[in-house]
Amino acid sequence: MKEIPILEFRNINKSFKDKTVLKDLDLSVYSKDILALAGKSGSGKSTLMKVMIGFYKPDSGSIIYKGKNITDNVNELRKVVGFTTQENSFYENLTLIENLRYYAKLYDIHKKDLNSYLSSILKSVELYNSKDVLAGKVSGGMKRRLDFAISLVHEPDILVLDEPTTGLDPLLVKSFWDIIKKFRDKGKTIIVTSHIFEELDENCKRICVLDKGSFTEVGEIDKIKSKYNAAKLSEAFEKIVSK
Amino acid sequence: MKILNEVIKNIKIIVRNWTSLSLLVLGPLLLILLIGFAFSGEELHNINLGIISEDKEIEHILNFTQGNINYFEDAESCIEKIKESNVHICLEFSKNFIKTSEEKIIPTGTINFYYDPSDKALANLLIEGIQKSLGLKAQEISITSAKTIFGKIQTLVVFLVGAKEDSENLIAEAYSIRKDLVERRDFLTNISDNFNPTYETIKNLQNIINTNNDFENSVSNLDEGIDKIDLFINSSMNYEDITNLTNTTANITELNLLLQSIKQELENIRNYGYISVSYINQTRENINLLIYQIDQIKFYLDEEIKRTDDNIAKLDKAIARIKEINSNLDTNLEELGKLKPELSKDLINPITTEFNPLLKESNIYLLFPTVLTTIIIFISMLFSNIVTLSELNSTAYLRSFIAPVKRYVFVTGIFLTNVIILLLQISILFIVAQLNFGVNILKNVKDIYFITIIVIALFSLIGMLIAYRFKSQQTSILITTFITLIIFLMSSTVVPVELMPDAVYMFASLNPYVLGQAAFNKIILFGSYSYLNEVYTLLIYLLIVSLGLFIVLSKERTRNH
DSSP: OOOOOSEEEEEEEEEETTEEEEEEEEEEEOTTOEEEEEEOTTSSHHHHHHHHTTSSOOSEEEEEETTEEOTTOHHHHHHHEEEEOSSOOSOTTSBHHHHHHHHHHHTTOOOTTHHHHHHHHHHHTTOGGGTTSBGGGSOHHHHHHHHHHHHHTTOOSEEEEESTTTTOOHHHHHHHHHHHHHHHHTTOEEEEEOSOHHHHHHHOSEEEEEETTEEEEEEEHHHHHHHTTOSSHHHHHHHHHTO | OHHHHHHHHHHHHHHHSHHHHIIIIIHHHHHHHHHHHHHTOOSOOSEEEEEEOSOTTHHHHHTOOSEEEEEESSHHHHHHHHHTTSOSEEEEEOTTOEEEETTEEEEOSOEEEEEOTTSHHHHHHHHHHHHHHHHHHHHHHHHHHHHHHHHHHHHHHHHHHHHHHHHHHHHHHHHHHHHHHHHHHHHHHHHHHHHHHHHHHHHHHHHHHHHOOHHHHHHHHHHHHHHHHHHHHHHHHHOHHHHHHHTOHHHHHHHHHHHHHHHHHHHHHHHHHHHHHHHHHHHHHHHHHHHHHHHHHHHHHHHHHHHHHHHHHHHHHHHHHHHHHHHHHHHHHHHHHHOOGGGHHHHHSSSOOOOOOSOOOOHHHHHHHHHHHHHHHHHHHHHHHHHHHHHHTSTHHHHHHHSSOOHHHHHHHHHHHHHHHHHHHHHHHHHHHHHHSOOOOGGGHHHHHHHHHHHHHHHHHHHHHHHHHOOSHHHHHHHHHHHHHHHHHTSTTTSOGGGSOHHHHHHHHTOHHHHHHHHHIIIIISOOOTTHHHHHHHHHHHHHHHHHHHHHHHHHHHHHO
8 A cells, every 4th residue: 555645745846036946846755754855055955944844935836744735824834843953943041941841832732741741852852851951051962952852842743854963973973863763763754954974874764865956866765876876875966966 | 821931931041141131130220320420410520721811810700610720822722722632611811801900800801712612512511601600700890890889879979968958058048148138138228218208308408508599699699788888888978968968967977877887787797698608608518528428328228239139139049049959969869879789780780580490400310311211212222123133043043933823922022021121121220210319210100111111112113123124133233223323313412403404303303212201301300291292102103113013024924935
């Protein structure tokens, strides 16, 4: 039986003034998938991500969530998508738990025991012990995890992670990916961008390569590597973008 | 709820930032203390006054205590010092400005002021102070001189009153003399009246005496008769016929003897007659001489009466003149009597002006509404601009932005945060003003807070609008500062708006800063509740700026979508 995508982008176009940034993009994202999004600088990767998280509305095309067209209901998309930026997207003068509480209220999370719920999130990203520390005072790895934790507050089905491991040492990178995978295993769908192709090769199942606003390759990483006769994903990427 | 969440988050962020916290609490405290301290001075000091004069006595006239006095030989060198900022104002005194009279210093002449007009406030204060000092001195001198003159007039009045009394006595004396003269004239007239009939009689007698020669004629006739008798006698004795004629010689002899005797008697009579005539003539001459003297007496008597009459008439005239003079003297004395030394001040300063400021509070009290409005506009605009920019440029903004929350929640959250924080700051200002500077905030606390909230709200929204429109921190803060400065300068704080050209005046009089200042002035200084017009206009501005913010946000959403 053919798997139904949790999120679909159909024929997405986005322009800024006269410049077309995204052109007739079609993308299907499946549940529990870890999808890598790759592309050179200026390829439209950031714009696509902002469309995915509901920051930009596409000029044309459709966004389908679980079979429902939510193109015109951007808040619907925002509720099901969590976003982790390459910068730390939280308030450094709030504690970790305060950051989570703020965003929980922003997302209208009215749980009976909100504190326990937020604590569980912090525990899941191994930050619980530092919950009352100001976000600005914790280490870089903890900040990345906090950012990730915040994106989980509203229990999204899809997590969009923009360069989530940038600036982390290898140990923290591995630890971070372990957490991502843990949430994937819990049923979350992950869309991730990174310049570190080794990480993508190791942790992602599928990849879509964006170039000049269009997908040049979309598929499983292993298949793409075979297609381009590349031992590493980075080699395959170089071949794809140099076509 | 979400707005409250937003406000709490914003306040926590601001409060946990030490810089913000210090600015939040210490900033306004420091500001009001500094301003309070700076504005607490009531007198000028450290002023360098330049004097262009050779006379050092000028110092005493000026009574200058606000700084130092520097003497210059000419205006140019003093002006040069003003340009170098070493002298604040130069006073050039005309030559021989100081004159001494009766050991008193009398300043007279002209004074040229040279000052830097760019520092108008200081220049005005200095000029006003010096003019006041000189004016008072000149007035003092004039009053002293006038007092001296009036003193002398008073002495003259006293003298004239004395003279008037003398003249009254003189009139009385003249009347007495006149009475004597009248009596004398009457007496003389009486004498004359009594004398005249006698005189007439004497004159008639004289006339009679002079004109009646009967006796002389009789004597003469007698003499002729005697001669005839004598001739007859002699002829009878020689003519006997005659004896015959008479027939008796004895008789004739006897007749002769008789005739001889008669003749002798007649001759004796004639002699007596001649003697009598001689006596008569002598008497006549004497009478004539006497009458002549009587004539003289009469002439002198008449003359004396006439002269006395003349003198009486002259005396009457003199008395009338003296009386007239006395009457004039009375009128003049009455007028002169009004010129008393205590009137000197009124004469020197005929127009008495009294300045009654509605308030006699300290500088900081009077300036508090202006200071308050200035602090509110600067802090509100810059603070809200920076807070909004911090939010917009925060890495967390994207996350907040993509939350399924309407934009107004964030905007309202930031707005309310700004208003709350600024109210807190202004409250500190109010507490310090109430406790340290005696500004009675508590008296109309509700109204003051009402106006404060509206002013803060308006300027916060302007700051936010600029931040939403220009997201670059540098550009946005620069624009905010620039607009704040325009708003500040287009008020009466630097130059009265009434001095500005009509077009600018229109703008300046509708300047929200001016309106806020006016509203605060009314309620804080005068406790007047007539600030509603200003408040209504501010509310209209609030509406317009809100609309502007709405448009900017709508455009932004359109751009993103």
